Amino acid sequence: MFENIDIESNGKDEKMIRSSASTVARKMLDFMESASWIRKMFEEGAGLRAKFGADKICDFSLGNPDLPPHRSFQRVLETVAADRSPGVHSYMPNAGLTDVRSRMAVQASRDHQIKLSAEEIIMTCGAAGGLNIIFKSLLNPDDEIIVSKPYFVEYGFYVDNHGGRLVPVESRPDFSLDIKAIEDAINNKTKAVLLNSPNNPSGVIYGRTELEVLAKLLKRASDYFSRPIFLISDEPYRRLVFNGYAVPPILRFYPNSIVITSFSKDLSIPGERIGYVAVHPEASRKTALLDALTLANRILGFVNAPALMQRVVGEALDHITDIKVYQRRRDRLAEILREAGYTFIVPQGAFYFFPRAPIPDDTEFVRILQKECILTVPGTGFGSPGHFRIAFCVDDEVIERSRKGFIRAMERVGI
Amino acid sequence: MFENIDIESNGKDEKMIRSSASTVARKMLDFMESASWIRKMFEEGAGLRAKFGADKICDFSLGNPDLPPHRSFQRVLETVAADRSPGVHSYMPNAGLTDVRSRMAVQASRDHQIKLSAEEIIMTCGAAGGLNIIFKSLLNPDDEIIVSKPYFVEYGFYVDNHGGRLVPVESRPDFSLDIKAIEDAINNKTKAVLLNSPNNPSGVIYGRTELEVLAKLLKRASDYFSRPIFLISDEPYRRLVFNGYAVPPILRFYPNSIVITSFSKDLSIPGERIGYVAVHPEASRKTALLDALTLANRILGFVNAPALMQRVVGEALDHITDIKVYQRRRDRLAEILREAGYTFIVPQGAFYFFPRAPIPDDTEFVRILQKECILTVPGTGFGSPGHFRIAFCVDDEVIERSRKGFIRAMERVGI
Numbered sequence: 001m002f003e004n005i006d007i008e009s010n011g012k013d014e015k016m017i018r019s020s021a022s023t024v025a026r027k028m029l030d031f032m033e034s035a036s037w038i039r040k041m042f043e044e045g046a047g048l049r050a051k052f053g054a055d056k057i058c059d060f061s062l063g064n065p066d067l068p069p070h071r072s073f074q075r076v077l078e079t080v081a082a083d084r085s086p087g088v089h090s091y092m093p094n095a096g097l098t099d100v101r102s103r104m105a106v107q108a109s110r111d112h113q114i115k116l117s118a119e120e121i122i123m124t125c126g127a128a129g130g131l132n133i134i135f136k137s138l139l140n141p142d143d144e145i146i147v148s149k150p151y152f153v154e155y156g157f158y159v160d161n162h163g164g165r166l167v168p169v170e171s172r173p174d175f176s177l178d179i180k181a182i183e184d185a186i187n188n189k190t191k192a193v194l195l196n197s198p199n200n201p202s203g204v205i206y207g208r209t210e211l212e213v214l215a216k217l218l219k220r221a222s223d224y225f226s227r228p229i230f231l232i233s234d235e236p237y238r239r240l241v242f243n244g245y246a247v248p249p250i251l252r253f254y255p256n257s258i259v260i261t262s263f264s265k266d267l268s269i270p271g272e273r274i275g276y277v278a279v280h281p282e283a284s285r286k287t288a289l290l291d292a293l294t295l296a297n298r299i300l301g302f303v304n305a306p307a308l309m310q311r312v313v314g315e316a317l318d319h320i321t322d323i324k325v326y327q328r329r330r331d332r333l334a335e336i337l338r339e340a341g342y343t344f345i346v347p348q349g350a351f352y353f354f355p356r357a358p359i360p361d362d363t364e365f366v367r368i369l370q371k372e373c374i375l376t377v378p379g380t381g382f383g384s385p386g387h388f389r390i391a392f393c394v395d396d397e398v399i400e401r402s403r404k405g406f407i408r409a410m411e412r413v414g415i
Numbered sequence: 416m417f418e419n420i421d422i423e424s425n426g427k428d429e430k431m432i433r434s435s436a437s438t439v440a441r442k443m444l445d446f447m448e449s450a451s452w453i454r455k456m457f458e459e460g461a462g463l464r465a466k467f468g469a470d471k472i473c474d475f476s477l478g479n480p481d482l483p484p485h486r487s488f489q490r491v492l493e494t495v496a497a498d499r500s501p502g503v504h505s506y507m508p509n510a511g512l513t514d515v516r517s518r519m520a521v522q523a524s525r526d527h528q529i530k531l532s533a534e535e536i537i538m539t540c541g542a543a544g545g546l547n548i549i550f551k552s553l554l555n556p557d558d559e560i561i562v563s564k565p566y567f568v569e570y571g572f573y574v575d576n577h578g579g580r581l582v583p584v585e586s587r588p589d590f591s592l593d594i595k596a597i598e599d600a601i602n603n604k605t606k607a608v609l610l611n612s613p614n615n616p617s618g619v620i621y622g623r624t625e626l627e628v629l630a631k632l633l634k635r636a637s638d639y640f641s642r643p644i645f646l647i648s649d650e651p652y653r654r655l656v657f658n659g660y661a662v663p664p665i666l667r668f669y670p671n672s673i674v675i676t677s678f679s680k681d682l683s684i685p686g687e688r689i690g691y692v693a694v695h696p697e698a699s700r701k702t703a704l705l706d707a708l709t710l711a712n713r714i715l716g717f718v719n720a721p722a723l724m725q726r727v728v729g730e731a732l733d734h735i736t737d738i739k740v741y742q743r744r745r746d747r748l749a750e751i752l753r754e755a756g757y758t759f760i761v762p763q764g765a766f767y768f769f770p771r772a773p774i775p776d777d778t779e780f781v782r783i784l785q786k787e788c789i790l791t792v793p794g795t796g797f798g799s800p801g802h803f804r805i806a807f808c809v810d811d812e813v814i815e816r817s818r819k820g821f822i823r824a825m826e827r828v829g830i
Contacts, residue, residue, distance in 0.1 A: 001639075002598075002601050002602055002603070002636055002639055002640070003601070003602035003603070004602065004603045005602050005603055005604055022641075022642030022699075023553075023642070023643060023699050023700040023703060024552055024553065024642065024700060024703045024704055024707045025551070025552060025553055025554055025555050025577075025707070026555050027555075027706075028551070028707040028710060028711065029703070031710060032703070032706055032707065032710060035710075039454060041641075062506070062567070064505050064506040065505070066501075066505075067506060068499070068501065069632060076589065077496050078493070078496050078497055080496075081492050081493050081495075081496035081497075082493055083498075084483070084489060086481075086483060088686075089683065089684040089685070089686050089687050090480070090481075090683075090685060090686050091477070091479040091685045092686055106547075118524050125540060125716060125717060125718075126718060128715070128716035128717075128718050129717065130716075131716065132715060132716035133716075134442070136440070136576075137439055137440060138438075138439065138440055139440055140440050140441050140442075154713075154714065157713075157714035158716065160712065161551075161715060162440075171573055183417075186417050187417055187418035187419065187420050188417070188418070188419045188420055189420055202563075214545075221417055224417055225417070226437075227437030227438070228437065228438060235585060255614075267539040268504065268505075269504040269722075270504070270505060270506045270718075271503075271504050271505050271506055271507055271721070271722030271723075272504050272721055272722055272723060273540075273717070273718060273719070273720075273721050273722075284437075284438050285438040285439060288438060288439045288444070288447070289438060289439055291447055292439045292443040292447065293500055295443060295446060295447060295450075296443065298569075299446075299569065299572035299573065299576065300547060300576060300715065300716070301540060301541070301543035301544040301545075301546065301547035301548075301573065301715070301717075302540060302543075302544065302688070302716075302717070303540075303541060303543050303685075303688060304686060304688070305688075306686070306687055306721040307684075307686030307687055307690050308686075308687060308723070308724070309687075309721065309723070328486065330579060412670070413421055
């Protein structure tokens, strides 16, 4: 006989719940269930590919950079791989290799126009790994993270993983920050405001003035609650900017700020999982925070960012992919969308358009585009129904070929 | 003014709690506090190094393989690094590269004497990443994972990360499984029994008979509760075995079993973070479980195991490091410990001794060894006070040099 410990049933039939979640965690079953619509959509895309041939499909659904890494990245990679010095593949401090962290500190200092040192850098398994260790380090149960819509769909999972709650707030019609909406969302459970700039999916860069106003708000709220409310800036697209736009130096505006970046997009190596977290040198209880981030890197199972790729990005961090190609595609796609009659904001960075869907139901419109062999993602997935996302990290030829489909889809909805 | 949402105070002064955990999560502060003794011990070790010179210290404290990877691993690494095919560094399915998963399935099929296919393999960020996605996929709040003492200290964190509770149970005097103790620990919250064989820190391999009895127990308990209780086997040391010992094929014994392994130890590449999870082909609700593992890999921030290293282990998985060196060290260290009068079990695999401390207080005895410039880890850290761990992944010369210190430490305690 085995022991039966009392379980609080919360009014539900616990035995029934136990049975349904008897193998896989309830929460994961729920996630899989709620993600089933997007899976279905991807399956439909795969079906189209099978039916018409992959070369007939214009797949704008994934933010997977198609450009090859820079040639000098390749040279560095081959040199690092040939290094047979003792210990190059060994365990290391959980925060990463000291010399690599020093180089990242130089980059972060340049990007943010303040002086950072190696100890303020934690090497991570990409930006996704970086965000997870930040939330693990910061969140008490039910703490809230405010994010401006539209936002990267994974943020909800990352915050939930560590017992927090993502609180999406409306942005202004041009997707810039609605400071009043953020202010209204701040309460005694707010731990941080999370920014993503250039933004996935909108392509918007938050400007200097909005950031100044946001910093003032966070300062005031921190004073009110007698504890820091953090500004977390997720910046994998910082260097993927067009027409000379620049992302303002976030760390300049607010001391309780943390930056995450990754080399996935600008070096075109998303499969290699490498990025870093940078903590403001004057952040509140900085040492405890850095210790927590380092411990989180260890106990969440990353242990350390991949050793070889740390060394590679340490050398190759400035060998970014050819942005001019993305700019050319952006310009051409803007022409096509304009010609077809879509309403959209021209992205200042990243590689996404986020046009308004010409009918209210964005999922329905994405299906209409599918009929034209064009694959996109509904805005609902980014907290902004009524829009759809076009990822233009695809060959110019695909963009050209999509022209008629975008036009016909517009005609189909009769606008 | 900002909103103050009611917080359940649970009888504590919430304002006080908020203030102490106002920057870093309470739980992480607690972890850092409770880990401070081991940190202190490492700092003392660093102090000894500074005082006497690193070459005077016999550092047996870390399980960081010191042998270089096999020459043919190096050749494969350089070939893979030179591959400039499109997409080699791109995103991929979250479970990993299909051809690599196929090769891992061949290995797992051989190791476990049942037929596995690529779909039953998830490539992971080492065994630590593998365990985290398993617990994320399986655990409902307060679910329990039973583990036999002594056990790898990180297990407690991994289970806690996902809302579960690690339940350590006693082993028998020879560190083999105490099936009665496991049976007594099983209750309606038990989700799995976690094994680590060869065991870190004891070096013990659980035998065929114990596994058969354990499998019968888990079958009976699963029937009793009408839901599967899983057997999770963490096996990074499977191929690091001595004197022709072999680790039994776990998946043969029990259908609801999941294996995690890593190439950290046998290929000597722990910094590269590469391993895999293999799910039994007949596991209960296998598809949901595999989907959950894949989703967990994505949302915990791993996204996918590092692309380049997936390709490398796909080719180099059998190019393991020279085990004969570890065996030689084990044999010599056994002689030394015997000569000095320690009581211990000769490890059958992995690279650790876990002798009994000659005084009840293992932490105190580790300090006595420190006075002899020998660094080890107290058994308390592995749930087994009264022992200490010696990691013999160090040069033969270090082992030779430690002889006098081990003898003198024994003399100091006057036994």
